[in-house]
Amino acid sequence: MINVTKSELPNLKEYQEYVKQIWKRAWLTNNGKFVRQLEKKLPGYIGGKLLSLVTNGTLAMQLAIKALNLKGEIITTPFTFPATTNVILWEGCTPVFADIDPETYNIDPADIEKKITNKTSAILAVHVYGNPCATERLEKLAKKNGLKIIYDAAHAFGVKYKNKLIGSYGDISTFSFHATKVFNTIEGGAITTNSIQINKDVNLLRNFGITGEEEVVLAGINAKMSEFQAAMGLLNLKKINSKILLRKKIYELYKRLLQNNSSLKFQKLVTPDYNYAYLPILFSDRKTRDLICAKLGKKGIKPRKYFYPLTNSYKFLTNYLNPFNMAKSFPNAVKISDGILCLPLYSELKLEIVEKICQFINKYTK
Numbered sequence: 001m002i003n004v005t006k007s008e009l010p011n012l013k014e015y016q017e018y019v020k021q022i023w024k025r026a027w028l029t030n031n032g033k034f035v036r037q038l039e040k041k042l043p044g045y046i047g048g049k050l051l052s053l054v055t056n057g058t059l060a061m062q063l064a065i066k067a068l069n070l071k072g073e074i075i076t077t078p079f080t081f082p083a084t085t086n087v088i089l090w091e092g093c094t095p096v097f098a099d100i101d102p103e104t105y106n107i108d109p110a111d112i113e114k115k116i117t118n119k120t121s122a123i124l125a126v127h128v129y130g131n132p133c134a135t136e137r138l139e140k141l142a143k144k145n146g147l148k149i150i151y152d153a154a155h156a157f158g159v160k161y162k163n164k165l166i167g168s169y170g171d172i173s174t175f176s177f178h179a180t181k182v183f184n185t186i187e188g189g190a191i192t193t194n195s196i197q198i199n200k201d202v203n204l205l206r207n208f209g210i211t212g213e214e215e216v217v218l219a220g221i222n223a224k225m226s227e228f229q230a231a232m233g234l235l236n237l238k239k240i241n242s243k244i245l246l247r248k249k250i251y252e253l254y255k256r257l258l259q260n261n262s263s264l265k266f267q268k269l270v271t272p273d274y275n276y277a278y279l280p281i282l283f284s285d286r287k288t289r290d291l292i293c294a295k296l297g298k299k300g301i302k303p304r305k306y307f308y309p310l311t312n313s314y315k316f317l318t319n320y321l322n323p324f325n326m327a328k329s330f331p332n333a334v335k336i337s338d339g340i341l342c343l344p345l346y347s348e349l350k351l352e353i354v355e356k357i358c359q360f361i362n363k364y365t366k
């Protein structure tokens, strides 16, 4: 079975050496040595002047919303993983959806502008598949309307936009280091910011609001990363540049072999400094996409329909949203979500398999 991704693993012996060190120190979590080492190294890869490691990318977004003290409405994209929408609800705010750009698949600033009300407190934008959002336009819009910006950079490890690392944008950027991501710490995540105050607040929030042995100053939560996760991260970091280069080779082969297929399109990348996290292809309609997906499945190839369905079409959301917010009013997002298919992409994927997948897709669609 060829899955859409395969976790990147370090050398087992090296990991065992790190585990031995953890055993020796008998310090398993709570800002241990490996966590501190990883926290120092990561800004060089993802940006932001200040960085806090956390348990996962979902808690990273929750802490971001809490640290910015957001209330009311948060404008976001429906073309994303459930976490982006769910955290808004979990933090007691209301998601208000804006449509996406049909080429980049990122949230459309022009549609955001139409959705701003006096209840809007922030924009939660996703760099979809690691492709950077229209940051200048979003930041102008935020400034004009007194809004905060959080970037969900779960897919954007190592990406640069306009020569700046992606985690340097917005009030806060959040990352996921889940096992399926370009860089993983098994489960894990990070919060980057350029603000000393926000960084202080985040660090307090991730550790129960504890300031001293006898003092707790706010209702924080447990979002700490463990030493085992950080050890995985330190080792995966050693090989990250070569892994991204291998991904690039695979990505480019897919593009070359599928470029003459008129029944599909590619996402428009807006930066050359990309991480090749995903290989999404877009079919003209759901029927063709589903057919190819099913046929590949029968051959042991498991692409994924990221992101289908749209998050604003979840049934449970009818309890929270007015009809204006539900999926049908988002023509671009509906079209992309209906046609999208992410093909297998990971550093160890054999080029012969890529060739076979492309031959197969070309045969059934041309």
Ligand SMILES: Cc1ncc(COP(=O)(O)O)c(C=O)c1O
Pocket (backbone or CB within 6 Å): 056, 057, 058, 059, 080, 081, 083, 084, 126, 152, 154, 155, 175, 176, 177, 178, 188, 189
């Ligand atoms: C866009 C996006 N945001 C957030 C998350 C949540 O990250 P995590 O799984 O680390 O909680 C994911 C997870 O895959 C994601 O794809």
